[in-house]
Amino acid sequence: MDCSNIQFQYVDFLETDQLNQLIGLFEAAAFWACERASEDMAIAIAHSHPVVIAWDSNELIGFARATSDGIYRATIWDVVIHPNYQGAGLGRKLVQTVLGHPHMSRIERVYLMTTRQQAFYKRIGFQENETTTMVLFHQEIEPVPDFTVVESGVASSKG
């Protein structure tokens, strides 16, 4: 396949039709994200940096995003290349584009979670890591009783 015309782009948000294409990409290739709603992905993108899109003309064929504190830790999420474009080096370029963003370039440790693609990430330089395996699934958490919140340097009691 000739992938020389594939464009990689950093984005801050996606237009509605682009979000719909992303949902289609997830349905085609991302088992963990195949039931996501476009409104929810808009929220995830707004809170991620960088976000990378791969385009074949106007067709969205790749996506990846990271969350990061800019210096110590970052995590890469939702790495996907459309099935028709896999195996041509685009996944590697997608991840490298995430890692190459200035917001990621000083990060001490970049994490990711994967159940099936360890071999792919190893080719890019990631190592197996067995020390960070805890997770908290979403749940209704009891509000913390009386505590002190500091906003803009002003302490106030909240209950």
Ligand SMILES: CC(C)(COP(=O)(O)OP(=O)(O)OC[C@H]1O[C@@H](n2cnc3c(N)ncnc32)[C@H](O)[C@@H]1OP(=O)(O)O)[C@@H](O)C(=O)NCCC(=O)NCCS
């Ligand atoms: C995983 C994924 C992003 C890889 O993208 P890709 O474009 O097919 O990968 P590339 O062609 O860039 O592969 C880069 C290297 O990894 C290797 N590789 C890719 N997938 C591999 C796999 N499943 N097993 C072993 N090696 C693999 C390639 O052979 C290549 O090796 P090289 O260094 O010898 O050239 C893509 O297959 C995909 O979107 N899969 C479905 C979604 C998914 O599982 N995403 C990961 C979630 S954590």
